[in-house]
Amino acid sequence: xxxxxxxxxxxxxxxxxxxxxxxxxxxxxxxxxxxxxxxxxxxxxxxxxxxxxxxxxxxxxxxxxxxxxxxxxxxxxxxxxxxxxxxxxxxxxxxxxxxxxxxxxxxxxxxxxxxxxxxxxxxxxxxxxxxxxxxxxxxxxxxxxxxxxxxxxxxxxxxxxxxxxxxxxxxxxxxxxxxxxxxxxxxxx
Amino acid sequence: xxxxxxxxxxxxxxxxxxxxxxxxxxxxxxxxxxxxxxxxxxxxxxxxxxxxxxxxxxxxxxxxxxxxxxxxxxxxxxxxxxxxxxxxxxxxxxxxxxxxxxxxxxxxxxxxxxxxxxxxxxxxxxxxxxxxxxxxxxxxxxxxxxxxxxxxxxxxxxxxxxxxxxxxxxxxxxxxxxxxxxxxxxxxx
Numbered sequence: 001x002x003x004x005x006x007x008x009x010x011x012x013x014x015x016x017x018x019x020x021x022x023x024x025x026x027x028x029x030x031x032x033x034x035x036x037x038x039x040x041x042x043x044x045x046x047x048x049x050x051x052x053x054x055x056x057x058x059x060x061x062x063x064x065x066x067x068x069x070x071x072x073x074x075x076x077x078x079x080x081x082x083x084x085x086x087x088x089x090x091x092x093x094x095x096x097x098x099x100x101x102x103x104x105x106x107x108x109x110x111x112x113x114x115x116x117x118x119x120x121x122x123x124x125x126x127x128x129x130x131x132x133x134x135x136x137x138x139x140x141x142x143x144x145x146x147x148x149x150x151x152x153x154x155x156x157x158x159x160x161x162x163x164x165x166x167x168x169x170x171x172x173x174x175x176x177x178x179x180x181x182x183x184x185x186x187x188x189x
Numbered sequence: 190x191x192x193x194x195x196x197x198x199x200x201x202x203x204x205x206x207x208x209x210x211x212x213x214x215x216x217x218x219x220x221x222x223x224x225x226x227x228x229x230x231x232x233x234x235x236x237x238x239x240x241x242x243x244x245x246x247x248x249x250x251x252x253x254x255x256x257x258x259x260x261x262x263x264x265x266x267x268x269x270x271x272x273x274x275x276x277x278x279x280x281x282x283x284x285x286x287x288x289x290x291x292x293x294x295x296x297x298x299x300x301x302x303x304x305x306x307x308x309x310x311x312x313x314x315x316x317x318x319x320x321x322x323x324x325x326x327x328x329x330x331x332x333x334x335x336x337x338x339x340x341x342x343x344x345x346x347x348x349x350x351x352x353x354x355x356x357x358x359x360x361x362x363x364x365x366x367x368x369x370x371x372x373x374x375x376x377x378x
Contacts, residue, residue, distance in 0.1 A: 083323045122308070125315050126314050126318060133271055133322050134275055136322065138272065
């Protein structure tokens, strides 16, 4: 776990062994069974989750009771509800494990201490957040510009074995299309 | 200008006079006339712009030749095309002054030097980027959840004298409604 984290961190900023040890000491490993929730609507999101292995989805339930999936997260992604985490407000989103999932969690207060003691982390999270910002803008761009079929193939390209790991109805929910139309897309690839 | 910048910076992180002087030395003031472009499609976005005074819009021209406004920026906002700036790719967006606009610009290479010499800037930009991330997610949320009327009033509440400063057709473009429907919304407030 520690090795995976340090490989990940060193992609962005070069940390010393001491810095890595210290950061690792602020993190707590947790596991979630398939279908278990990392966060539920109405709870304040107090943690960031670094996914060691597994697959999660972030979604909300709209006024009509339908699930709307915002995105999926896999190995080496940080997941959180940024709005709830930063503003300390109740979440309108759920985060749920879709497979047995192992994460390293860090609370907001521990992360603040980590920033104080390991200033390089500011750079790491600055860069990660910039990348997330670009990703979300691209997602919106894709949404406006591309067909459901193109968006489906974009997903498949970015998440290994995606079609085997995520139930069809969730993929349809994410793409905002009917399951019937999704199965047409899959047939005509 | 320097005072305005330092008031802004100190809202997020407490900088010493020396740090402020040093950061200010990396910035270049520039002015743009009404309708002048800070960035055009196809150019690589090499700068971040801190708006001292004025009003700008970020927009693109879609396949049908229509302008699609992504957002507006006013005093004390950092504007850039994040994707083009980070990935050093040609921009698909335009940034244009809608009023006489004064900015402080910093290039990517100077910003990297500034990060090296003033580590607190990492924190500043980490926090700003997190806030931007939350803002864009909220905008998407608003877009999905609220009517054009509610989104119009949200704009009016956030940008002082908005309706006087921005031409009607641009507001309609931003809200993705017809100018006729916008004028109905404005009449029935």
